[in-house]
Structures are given as C-alpha cells and as structure tokens.
Amino acid sequence: xxxxxxxxxxxxxxxxxxxxxxxxxxxxxxxGVTRVSGLITSVIPPEPGDRQVxxxxxxxxxxxxxxxxxxxxxxxxxxxxxxxPGASGWQPMSGPDRDAESSYANLVREMTGLPLMGMTLAxxxxxxxxxxxxxGLGRDINCTHATNVRVIGDRLAVSWNDDLCPPxxxxxxxxxxxxxxxDQCQADLARRRVLVVGVGSVGLDVAVRLAASGxxxxxxxxxxxxxxxxxxxxxxxxFRDARLKRPKIHVARRAANAAATAITPRIDVSDLSIxxxxxxxxxxxxxxxxxxxxxxxxRAVLNALAYTDLxxxxxxxxxxxxxxxxxxxxxxxRSHVIRPGRPCMSCNGQLDLGQVVxxxxxxxxxxxxxxxxxxxxxxxxxxxxxxSASVSASLLAQYVSTSVAPGRLGDPxxxxxxLSSHHLDRLVAVTxxxxxxxxxxxxxxxxxxxxxxxxxxxxxxxxATSPGSNLRMLRWIDDRAQAVINWLDGHx
Numbered sequence: 001x002x003x004x005x006x007x008x009x010x011x012x013x014x015x016x017x018x019x020x021x022x023x024x025x026x027x028x029x030x031x032g033v034t035r036v037s038g039l040i041t042s043v044i045p046p047e048p049g050d051r052q053v054x055x056x057x058x059x060x061x062x063x064x065x066x067x068x069x070x071x072x073x074x075x076x077x078x079x080x081x082x083x084x085p086g087a088s089g090w091q092p093m094s095g096p097d098r099d100a101e102s103s104y105a106n107l108v109r110e111m112t113g114l115p116l117m118g119m120t121l122a123x124x125x126x127x128x129x130x131x132x133x134x135x136g137l138g139r140d141i142n143c144t145h146a147t148n149v150r151v152i153g154d155r156l157a158v159s160w161n162d163d164l165c166p167p168x169x170x171x172x173x174x175x176x177x178x179x180x181x182x183d184q185c186q187a188d189l190a191r192r193r194v195l196v197v198g199v200g201s202v203g204l205d206v207a208v209r210l211a212a213s214g215x216x217x218x219x220x221x222x223x224x225x226x227x228x229x230x231x232x233x234x235x236x237x238x239f240r241d242a243r244l245k246r247p248k249i250h251v252a253r254r255a256a257n258a259a260a261t262a263i264t265p266r267i268d269v270s271d272l273s274i275x276x277x278x279x280x281x282x283x284x285x286x287x288x289x290x291x292x293x294x295x296x297x298x299r300a301v302l303n304a305l306a307y308t309d310l311x312x313x314x315x316x317x318x319x320x321x322x323x324x325x326x327x328x329x330x331x332x333x334r335s336h337v338i339r340p341g342r343p344c345m346s347c348n349g350q351l352d353l354g355q356v357v358x359x360x361x362x363x364x365x366x367x368x369x370x371x372x373x374x375x376x377x378x379x380x381x382x383x384x385x386x387x388s389a390s391v392s393a394s395l396l397a398q399y400v401s402t403s404v405a406p407g408r409l410g411d412p413x414x415x416x417x418x419l420s421s422h423h424l425d426r427l428v429a430v431t432x433x434x435x436x437x438x439x440x441x442x443x444x445x446x447x448x449x450x451x452x453x454x455x456x457x458x459x460x461x462x463x464a465t466s467p468g469s470n471l472r473m474l475r476w477i478d479d480r481a482q483a484v485i486n487w488l489d490g491h492x
Contacts, residue, residue: 001040002310002340002441003153008043013083013121015053020083022046022057024067026076027117030309030444032284038117038132039310039442040079044070056096057082064104068111075446077114080104081121088125090161093118102141105133118143127159148191150287152310152339154410156402158188158287165191173261174214181404186214189403190262195219195286197274197302199252201233201383202316203292205392208236211256211265219268219286220252221279223457225464233385244475247271247464254482271464273457274298275360280451284309288403290395291315291338296352297359301450303345306338308440308447312402313338315345316395318383329420331387334427335394336414337402344437348414348429362455390417 001009005025012023023046027038050063059080071078080101084091093101101118108116116133128149134142149159160167167187170178178186194215196207199222207220226234226241226248234248236255249269256267272279275297283289283305291302291313299315306313316335323329338345345351358364383391394415402411414427431438440447 001149001151003151004341005040005043006151006153009040009081009121010126012043012045013081014123015083015085018085019053019055020057020085021053022051022059022080022082024063025079025081026067026071026074027079027114028076028442028444028446029114030284031281032286033278033281035285036132037284037309037444038077038079038130039444041074041076041442059100059104061104064107065111068108071108071112071114077112077117078108079117079119081119083121083123086124087122089122089127090159090163091120091122091127091129093120093131101131101133101143105141105143106135109133109135119149129159129161148287150310152312153341154402155405156288156312158192160188160191167191168214168216168262168264170214171261171263177213177261181406185404190214190216192287192403193217193219193285194288194290195221195283196252196290196292197221197283197298198292199248200224200230200292201235201385201388202318202392202395203290204234204236204248204252204255205388206290206292206395207252208255208259209392209396211260211262211267214261216262216264217266217268218256219270219282220249220256221270221272221274221282222248222252223271223273223454223460223464224248225460226251233383233388235385235388240478244471244478245464246475271457271461273454274301275451275454276457277449277451280305280449283311286311288399289313290399292395295359295364296355297450297454299345299351300353300356303338303351304437304440304447304450307340307344307438308443310340310442314395314398314402315350316391316398317350318387318391320383320387331419332416333387333391333394333419334414334416335391335398336427336429337398337411339411340438340441342411342413343429343431344435346437347431347435348427356450360452365456387419 013021015021024044025040026042027040030037030039044067050060052058068078105116119130121128130146130149131143145161147161147164151157168190170186194210196203199207199220210218225245226237228242231237237251241251253267253269270282289311294317302313305311314337318333320331321329346353398411414429416425416427
C-alpha cells in the first residue's frame, strides 16, 4: 500500500479510547512468477451501525455486503482490517479473528471473484500482518499467510512474518555494516528481495555492494554478453570472459557471490529482458528494483511498474559532454526514486515517451531512422570507470535513504551532481497534468501491458547460449574451475 493509504487506514483503526476497531478496503491483485500480492486501492470507512465496538470490534453482515458490492463494481477484492491496540510485530489470529474472517470468506469470493484478504494493524509499533482466505466450509476453511506487508512512501517500510521468513543471523563479516544501523535494520534489509535490471558498469557495482551488505536474495537481469569494449568499465570482467562471450549476468553472479557476506546468499540470474512478458512477471516477485538501463522501452516498463504495482524503482544515469576537440567538458549524473508521491521518469525529464514505440519496433537500431531524429544512440554507452562508481554510489545512497531513513528522513527526491563545478543540486520536478503513468496507480494485473517480443534480447541470448563447440567446452572448463575457487572461498 502507499503511505497515503496507510494514513487513511490509521484514521479508521486507531481510536482515542484505545479500543479495537475495524474497517474495509479494496485491493487489486498483482501476481508475479512465484509471488501473489494484493495492492490496497481504497478505504471504505464504516458508517453508523456497520460495526459494534465493545473492547473488541464486531463487523456486521450489511457492512460486508456493502463493501463487497463496492469491490465488485471496481473489479477489486475486499479487505477486512482490524486493529490490535498496543501490540507490535506480526500478529497471530485469535479465535474470534478467525471466525469473523472465515465466516465471510466464501461470500466475498462469490461476489468479487477474488479471495477475502484479512489484515491486522499492531498499533504499538505500526506493523501489519495479512492473509488470503481459501475456499472451504466451516472450520475446514484455511488461509494463506503473507510473507510481508510493504508500505511505500518516503521510505519503504516492511512488516515481516518471522515464521515464514525468519531474520537471518548476522555474521562477523557484517560487523561494520550492523554497527552503522543496528541489528533490527540489518534483519529487515537482509530479507528484502532486490532486482538489478542491467548489469553494466553501474549495475554490476550496485549488485556487488548489495551482496556485500548482507542481502540474502538478489536477482540480476541482463541478456547481453561481455565484449572487449566493456572491459574498461565492467569491473570484475576479464578478457577471458570477453573471449568466451560470457553472459554479463554470470559475471555479476560470480562477483556478487565473492562479495556476499550472508551465510547462505542466493544470487539468481535471468537472461530475460524486462520488456518481455516473462521478465516483467519476474520483476513482480521483488520488493525493490534498481534500473540500470538506458534504452527508452525498458525504462518505460520500469517507470510504469513503480506505480501500477507499487514497487519502488531506483533509477539514475550519467551524461558526458565533450568539447569539439574530444576533451571532457563536463559530466552530470542523476539519481531518484520512482514511486507514488514522486513524479515519474517522464515528468522529471528522464524518459522521452515518444521514443518508446520506436524502440519497441527496433527502429533505434536502424541508422537511417536515427539520422532523422534527435536520438543519440552513440552517447548511451558513454561512461568511464572512475565515474561509474559515482553513479552507483548515488543510486545506493538513494537506496539507503529509502530503506533506512537516516535521521528519520526518507528519499530526498531527484538529485543531480555536476562534475566540473562539483555541485550537488536538489531538482524540482512536478507531475504533468493528466500524467497517464501516475494515474495508473495500484492497478496491478489490470495494467496496460508494455511488454512484448524483444528481438534484440532473443538474438543476444542465442549468441550467449549457442557459441561454437570449442567455446562451449572452454566455458565449461572455466565454470568448473570457478566452482572450485568458490568452494575454496567458502561460497556455494
């Protein structure tokens, strides 16, 4: 849910007299490959007579029917929420809690076509718990408990179900990290599923540093292979990788595994494009995404995803300007968090929506098309190793602000650094009137689908997976040698 929705729910659920209360809300499903999420879209406050408050709170059938009717009209599911005053942490269900939710589960599913969602607010620590109710009769009906509940605002606040996702123990390799923000924060960050889209010079550095911080589950996505011209920026890649046409994701996994400090790190790799339907579905399995790509189509997909499915996207990039004689004039790098409450990439000037369709059609690969536009394809890859570190540092600083909120301050908004004058600017960005991206907040699986067949990704996957027989053998030998090195280093 968004922070604004949470505030509206708090007004309904937290009473001045300290008694329990309840309310209803609607939700939209957002389903990935393995994760099922519910996005709370609107609050349905109780009217007089909708519930009885007597220390505990009892919902009436009329309130459920009214709420289910509203949910049905909006093609949404229904959420039944109640509070546990003064409590903290993930809340188990009491007998009355279970009876109240289970007794209406089948009715709600029949009316809305979606399972009833139950949620509990522990008001003492402002933590949430959630569950979805299955089909059944009487005491035979069961629910599926959520792994976490996420609230997206100036910071990404996550309530964890410790039974399903216990906090990983910190290790001696994380002592300095834990000393910076404490055990509780480390336990929170370590459990988050983070996706890095694009593991070029910036994305690779981001992935390695996330693994070093103790992240337990990291996914890197890229369909490209290492080539000689990457080696001056892709730290960790070798000339051997370029000769073997090794996929960049395998280089990223090797480097992240070597840097990982978690006891059992899981570094998943995907050679999909975020523009492909399966790549989009995979992204929905994550709590937070780093956008380290520069083409319009993938950026448009991630830009939309931040609003439709409430997954914060940390985005940024660098622009290098030269004089006519080829010497460096200036370099500028930017970073920002794309999320509800902040302008989208298009509104803050970091995405030209007019180039998305040509990119989808493959026209940005066509020199004759590029000559007739302002598109500067050759400048996209401009970067140098010393400045890549500055870009990744800027993205990671946004990540820390969004996740940890140092000094109780969350994400700072768009930032821009000018290299020539060494000046940091806080940029002012305003949402355009009738912005279609931000208007599609919380639609989930009802989103406008920007994914499709990505021919460039298909071509590069074939190059990576179908090299000559000699290259296949050499890569196999190199992989086996790397496995021995990983074992000696204590990595799986």
